[in-house]
Amino acid sequence: MNRQWIYAVRPDGPASVDNFEYRETTIPEPGDGQALGRLCYLSFEPAMRTWMEDFITYMPPVPLGTPMLGPGVSQVVVSNTPALNEGDLVSGMMSWQDYQVVGEQARLVPPDTPIPVMLGPMGGTGLTAYIGLLDIGRPQPGDTVLTSGAAGATGSVAAQIARIKGCRSVGIAGGGDKCRWLLEEARLDAAIDYKNENVAGRLAELCPDGVDVYFDNVGGDLLETIMGHMNQGGRLAVCGAISTYNQGLRRPGPANMFEIIEKRLTLQGFVMFDHMDRVPEATRDLGQWVAGGEIAFRTDIQQGFDNIPATFLRLFSGANQGKQLLKVRDVDQTLTGQ
Ligand SMILES: NC(=O)c1ccc[n+]([C@@H]2O[C@H](COP(=O)([O-])OP(=O)(O)OC[C@H]3O[C@@H](n4cnc5c(N)ncnc54)[C@H](OP(=O)(O)O)[C@@H]3O)[C@@H](O)[C@H]2O)c1
Structure with missing residues (x-):
């Protein structure tokens, strides 16, 4: 049967x-x-x-x-x-x-x-995090990298690669337990609990010099809020938009689109399947980081x-x-x- x-x-x-x-x-x-x-x-x-x-x-x-x-x-x-x-x-x-x-x-x-x-971490979500952060977000050491869905499969790997690459890594996740995991196990620099904290206020507090790279797993209202905190020349690696998936996908975009021009932002969507040539190098690096305990995962x-x-x-x-x-x-x- x-x-x-x-x-x-x-x-x-x-x-x-x-x-x-x-x-x-x-x-x-x-x-x-x-x-x-x-x-x-x-x-x-x-x-x-x-x-x-x-x-x-x-x-x-x-x-x-x-x-x-x-x-x-x-x-x-x-x-x-x-x-x-x-x-x-x-x-x-x-x-x-x-x-x-x-x-x-x-x-x-x-x-x-x-x-x-x-x-x-060695599967599709780990590869997505690697390609999206490094090839699309292009972080430089010392950059502030912000990741939403940061305690999830893709986000947790992206946020930790940012840390490994010498960036200041800040994660956004829902609830105290997930934020504690981000700080204690994933060893991020800061975490924001979007379900219980005011994200704009916390961003102003935790990223007073702005955000250089945003790894976006969530889209929707959070994207609009974060665009207001991006630095000049900032990169947004648009990986997913889970907050919109149950709403039929055809939602209006951020109201502050002019920030893209004013701040010379790059918003780039990507799909992992288009980057298969990167898989061997990504697999090698992810394998070393996972085996060496540099990437925590659940x-x-x-x-x-x-x-x-x-x-x-x-x-x-x-x-x-x-x-x-x-x-x-x-x-x-x-x-x-x-
Ligand atoms: N571009 C690509 O090639 C590619 C490949 C794989 C995945 N993705 C995208 O990556 C994102 C994460 O996927 P994943 O597989 O790693 O899943 P995941 O992050 O492990 O799980 C989804 C998480 O999304 C958060 N979430 C759910 N509804 C939300 C909302 N309305 N607002 C904010 N957060 C919400 C929840 O975390 P909290 O408890 O923190 O809310 C949930 O645990 C998705 O958008 C997915 O489509 C893209």
């Missing part, structure tokens, strides 16, 4: 568990040059909410009536290709179902990398196939403590031969 979570109802406002429908179906058969993967872990990203709209973003929308898409790791249980062996772990775009056909191009999980690390691992839709929604309430994952099942060690 193949359990599935189908994308069934398009949301009109915040996504909810009612957008998804549970089904059971037969296990697909892999063709020549393909393998059958059994899902072990799912990873959740806020942008998946944008794939539920009926227009194309940088990804085509997920068709209604099909299993929801999302990154994950599956274990090969049948292989019709010499490129993949039974027991191999493959990562990449999966769907919310127990069994899926995977192609020869599937990315193998290195045997010495734990899955939560592979899907966390993975929030929920359990069980039934909890998939509810786990996705944790990203929007801020319930996730770091990279949001869900374990569907353990890796079958009898298949890996370990």
Whole structure:
């Protein structure tokens, strides 16, 4: 039996568990040059909410009536290709179902990398942070770098790379616990609790000389506030806009757009997939920083196939403590031969 979570109802406002429908179906058969993967872990990203709209973003929308898409790791249980062996772990775009056909191009999980690390700081969000901060934000030592969503998967890595690169790193996150983690574990210079503090007031206090680089994960009103604190020639690496994803994306932009001209700001959006040439260097650096304890990270691992839709929604309430994952099942060690 193949359990599935189908994308069934398009949301009109915040996504909810009612957008998804549970089904059971037969296990697909892999063709020549393909393998059958059994899902072990799912990873959740806020942008998946944008794939539920009926227009194309940088990804085509997920068709209604099909299993929801999302990154994950599956274990090969049948292989019709010499490129993949039974027991191999493959990562990449999966769907919310127990069994899926995977192609020869599937990315193998290195045997010495734990899955939560592979899907966390060494995965898409870590690479996004590296490319977005260093190539788009272009911080210089001594710059003040501000990151929103700073206790999350992407933001926490970006904010710590800023610290590693000799910048003054300030993070914005929701709640005292997340801000404490930013100061004590991620070792940022300062943290702002946007849910309980006045962000403009705290920025004036903590960044009296302004902000040089803003790594934006949130968009919306926070972006407008921060534009008012940017320095001349400041760079805004526009990574995401989670505050708008549940509002249909078509919201008016910041009211203070003239600040872009006045301060000669650069706002640059980016998508990690466009920078694959940077992956080898990013992977090497991230690997060294993670192994050396210079980048602290948290993975929030929920359990069980039934909890998939509810786990996705944790990203929007801020319930996730770091990279949001869900374990569907353990890796079958009898298949890996370990
Ligand atoms: N451009 C790319 O290639 C790329 C790739 C990956 C991710 N992204 C973007 O990066 C951002 C972070 O993604 P992630 O996967 O690392 O998720 P994450 O930061 O681990 O989780 C999402 C966090 O967003 C915060 N949040 C939720 N609603 C918010 C709101 N209305 N206002 C402010 N903060 C809110 C919550 O933290 P608090 O508890 O602090 O509120 C929540 O924990 C997203 O915008 C995502 O789309 C972009």
